[in-house]
Amino acid sequence: EAERRMRANREAYEQGLAEERAIRERGSAGEDSEHQDRKVKGRVTVSFSLTNPVRTSRHLSIPAYTCEGGGEVIVEITVNRAGEVTNARVAEGGDACMRESALNSARRSRFNIDDSAPARQQGTITYIFIPQ
Numbered sequence: 423e424a425e426r427r428m429r430a431n432r433e434a435y436e437q438g439l440a441e442e443r444a445i446r447e448r449g450s451a452g453e454d455s456e457h458q459d460r461k462v463k464g465r466v467t468v469s470f471s472l473t474n475p476v477r478t479s480r481h482l483s484i485p486a487y488t489c490e491g492g493g494e495v496i497v498e499i500t501v502n503r504a505g506e507v508t509n510a511r512v513a514e515g516g517d518a519c520m521r522e523s524a525l526n527s528a529r530r531s532r533f534n535i536d537d538s539a540p541a542r543q544q545g546t547i548t549y550i551f552i553p554q
Contacts (some may be wrong), residue, residue: 434476465552468527472501472545475536480505483530485523485549492553493517495524501543505533513546524549 465487470479495516500509510528512521528547 467550470547477533481532483527485527489519492551495520495549497524497528497547499545501533503539505535507531520551
């Protein structure tokens with residue numbers, strides 16, 4: 423049983439790494455396609471990356487689109503074992519309006535509870551604001 427769990431955890435970890443690589447490659451190529459965990463399409467597209475262990479979203483807060491332009495904002499987050507975002511900061515992108523909307527939404531997002539996760543797990547949430 424322990425070996426089966428270890429193998430499943432390793433497979434999930436490797437899948438997460440492969441998907442993270444694919445996301446980074448898509449980001450540099452400027453393409454917009456589906457993300458493993460969840461991507462919501464509309465005025466704002468949201469995706470995230472939390473690996474080692476791979477986490478799933480319970481609630482990805484989607485910002486209300488109030489900004490004039492469009493662009494991508496990457497928010498670095500810290501998530502505790504309870505799945506709460508304990509820290510968020512803009513890593514890059516967007517204007518002041520998009521950055522503020524992205525930060526507020528990142529702070530409201532929640533992920534699955536995982537007692538085996540690190541006490542402070544690092545990840546990112548990427549917001550793509552579609553110009554209106």
